[in-house]
Amino acid sequence: MKIHLLFDREGPRIGQHDPPEAGPLLDSLEPLVQSLRSGRETLQRTAADDLLGLCDAAAAAWTRSDHPLAEMIRRLGLGFLPLWMRKNNLSALCARSLRGDYHCLDRFVQLAHDDPQWYRAQPRGLAVHWVAGNVPVVGLLSFLPSFLCKNANILKAPHESAGLLPRLLQGFADVCFTNSQGETITGRVLTDATAVLYFDRNDLEAARALSLGADVRVAWGGREAVEAVMNFPRRFGTEDLIFGPKLSLAIVGRERLGDVESARRDALAVARDTAAFDQQGCNSPHTVFVERGGAVMPTDFARFLAEALQSVTRQSPLQTVDPASAMNVLGVRAEYDIRGEAFYAPGMDYTVVYAEEDRGLAEPCYLRTLFVRPVDDVFDVVPFCSRDTQTAGLAVDERRRDLADALTAHGVERCPAVGGMRLYDAPWDGMFPMERLVRWVTTY
Amino acid sequence: MPVSGFVDRLLQLPPYGLSREEKEAALAPAVREELTYHYEHCTAYRRWCEKQQFDPRSGVTDLAAVPFLPVNVFKRLSLSSVPEDQIVRVVTSSATSSQIPSRVTLDQTTRTRQVRALAALLTYLLGGARRPFLLLDAAPTTAADGRELSARVAGIRGYLIAATRQEYVLKSEDDRLELDLPRFRRLAAEWTKAGEPFCLLGYTAILYQNVVAPLWTSKERIALPPATKILHFGGWKRLREQAVDKKTLNDRTAEVFGIPPSAVCDIYGFTEQLGVIYPDDAQGLKRAPTYAEVFVRDPRTLEVLPDGQVGLLEFVCPLPHGYPGVALLLDDLGRVVAREPGPDGMTGTGFEIVGRAERAEIRGCGDTLPQRVYEPATAKRD
Incomplete structure (x- = not known):
């Protein structure tokens, strides 16, 4: 001993x-x-x-x-x-x-x-x-x-x-x-x-x-x-x-994608939630579901997220980069460069990827890597959740209580507004x- | 088959012995030529290059500036630069660090180049003459599919171009490999008597676990002629787990077979750039031959690190023609330790492998198992 x-x-x-x-x-x-x-x-x-x-x-x-x-x-x-x-x-x-x-x-x-x-x-x-x-x-x-x-x-x-x-x-x-x-x-x-x-x-x-x-x-x-x-x-x-061990996600409704300014604001909130704990907390988002139908397209939102992460990274740089995670993220970047869209830093500071055909939860890659996935309806996210889902950060207006009800009935522990995912509160x-x-x- | 002038010319050069300037002058145009081919024949690769704002047709002077693909991209996507009907073989990696094997598609041009490069390197290594090979593995019991070939089988077969004959000396029982000691003794005695120097060839882990360790433990000794070479490859992961380092392996192998430890040669290579191998030099360093260059990159910035610092290894090699595997970043960690030729005259950037990039063992509360992530939920919205 x-x-x-x-x-x-x-x-x-x-x-x-x-x-x-x-x-x-x-x-x-x-x-x-x-x-x-x-x-x-x-x-x-x-x-x-x-x-x-x-x-x-x-x-x-x-x-x-x-x-x-x-x-x-x-x-x-x-x-x-x-x-x-x-x-x-x-x-x-x-x-x-x-x-x-x-x-x-x-x-x-x-x-x-x-x-x-x-x-x-x-x-x-x-x-x-x-x-x-x-x-x-x-x-x-x-x-x-x-x-x-x-x-x-x-x-x-x-x-x-x-x-x-x-x-x-x-x-x-x-x-x-x-x-x-x-x-x-x-x-x-x-x-x-x-x-x-x-x-x-x-x-x-x-x-x-x-x-x-x-x-x-x-x-x-x-x-x-x-x-x-x-x-x-x-x-x-x-x-x-x-x-x-649990994982978290964020959901952005079309009502918040009516203009660029609103979308950028939510993107910054998600970026801050991502950067906290270097994305290794159970409340850190990895997949961001973006509802189609807003003026801002899911792929645009992915780009805004990358810009927001770049800004957040200037204030609080990524702490640790283990080579295996870096290789994993590089593989993701290459894959999405080829079959979708990838927005990333010259080094490993952040990565946002998007592909039109993607669905479901992404396997977490860490190193501030976000998978943006389109959904036709924010409620389409519910079946992807389980008792393994810790937080679903919401950028949704009138539908948020109904959505939170459906998500938590499916195992999600908490549904704060995006930007509040990283805050530890009770219940937990x-x-x-x-x-x-x-x-x-x-x-x- | 496309004309590949610069690559052909590169392969006519000796694997070692060129000055740095001579090597760069031969390698850079070959790399550019091959990158241009992939750019023009692999849509996916071209798309990726465009994202990197790279067009090889504009010139390649600095090999370190060539965009590199992470090697795991071949686990994620099927990338081929030749039509389906020109694929003569698909090689899969051993998938040691993940559940998904890497798949690369070989066409005849790639295979020819691989054979030429490997022949030149083995000629240098074995002194010019072909030799009989004792293979430290079990003979394949079923014929491999004409096109699908595991990296382990492909790895051994590649070396046999230097063999005058080959004999397997392990047997497989209940999926366990075991040394066929009587057969080993008989063949070694026959070949020793014939006065022909021969080689033992096999995977590093198999050499130690299935051959050397049992003989060393049981104090059995098999005297081999001093000119015997023992070539092994495949990586050190399993032996590292048993705290067996290179010195232990070399010393015990030398003791068991009565040969000098310098006769035991560790060879580094990888599935995605088969044909080019990196054997130990007299100092135990790997050397990048004429046909390839090595860089060490910082995992955080992806910039090339100064010599001596440990990072991810990148290899640039113009042999791959069936798939865009010319500039690849590996998940092996290493460092450059020499630029000047070694005492045995071996030229090329000297480097050493220090391990494999492993994911940090302890994760935060955000860690969960992939199968849980993908577990489908069934309930629907009311």
């Missing part, structure tokens, strides 16, 4: 670009778990509003141009993250997830006026997050709700970008928030109850030990990764939140994750 400590109450144990093996080895998990549980006691005593205020303060700090994280956030295309962390967003997320009143995290509350029962959401204890290899920042999207639910947290970092999460977490350590009573809450309330670890994925002993220590197991990743987590032993009563994958990060208890 070789567990490397990457972050704890003392701060980051490795540099952002160091390999995770540079982190000190832990002899045993137990002292760390004890320390986190102790840190959690302070967390338990802190009001949810103050924790939300702390997140808000961090978000405000991170968006300052002179903040050490600002450049990294811009370069990695994580601009949504500080927005997502603002109090307005997180408090709404908490309220939606926790039966309308997130103060149940602090005390017993009545959820309905005539309900004789009072409810409280107690933390589950220690949440362990297995973070996806190529999208490490998603770890924050389960970590922060878990923190707001007053759980201690361990994030198991992937080998790639192992230094990223410690760097982001350090961004909390440096902030403080003063509440209306004049009390100051520092980032230590977060960092004292949080650790980031790394161990090789073949180190089953370490994985089992971590799994057995968890009160909640959260797994993000591909099929193999999440199945591996699910198969590790766990204690009775441990809750599992599995965010497994069919559940309110925060609700699963607490124990609901009652009194009268």
